[in-house]
Amino acid sequence: MEFDSWLDRMFHMNNKEDHGEIVSLCWSIWQARNNIVWNQKKSDVNFAVYSTREYLAEWKSAQVFSTKTLYQDIENGDGATSWVKPEKDKVKGASKLFDGVIRPEHAEAIALKEALSWVKEKGWRRVVINSDCLAVIQAIRSNVILSSPFGQVITECRMMLRDLNIKLFFVKRSANMAAHYERVVFFSGSSF
Known part of the structure; x- marks a missing residue:
């Protein structure tokens, strides 16, 4: 045929x-x-x-939602090109690995949701989380409701962020290499 x-x-x-x-x-x-x-x-x-x-x-x-955009104004602190030490009494977040086949931005959103759950569980305040996934940062900052599995995770992240004192920044991948290293060290049994 x-x-x-x-x-x-x-x-x-x-x-x-x-x-x-x-x-x-x-x-x-x-x-x-x-x-x-x-x-x-x-x-x-x-x-x-x-x-x-x-x-x-x-x-x-x-x-x-064709008249709305995911893009929101860039916030002060977005776009770092090198790792920045957190302020005194602040913690930078980490994430964990999952098995499965999903799009990278969906995986980043799930990792962020896990990091937010972790922060909430620890009862930490004044946390900074950097992500090199601009799509996730923009989706979270947007008011657009996304009707997809990715959108469901974004909605859950938004709800958790309302209850937590967390600063969320977009950083360039080169600045996030330290975070990738921290994940490897953290999940090999050590903590940072």
Whole structure:
């Protein structure tokens, strides 16, 4: 069966709401094919399906809230290019590793949520958390409600941030290398 015949058949067999997922999945398959042909990289099927659904959910959300933007004004302290020692009596947050196949910004949001839970559990005040994932920082600072798994984690982070005295900053990846090192040291059994 030729692709165009198959696609036509899929459109007729499924309702209109599923058409976007069908097209997005075709796009993911095409990208996976190009990765094999041009970059000699194999793609995970589960990741292709997950990322398709995540992308489509974010796209649909963007269509509903097309007049709103995730971008918020940059705050004082954003964009550091080197590690900055926390102020006296403040702690910089850490995160932990999870198994699974998800998009990087979703993983960063989950790590942030875990760090917030950790801070809350410890009862710490005056905490600074740096993230090199601008999408997460912007999503948290935004008022846009994202109807996706990523958006659910962002909503949970927003709710926790309301109850905690935490400063959240975007830093460039080069400035966050110390944080990556701290995670390795912390999770190998030591603490920082």
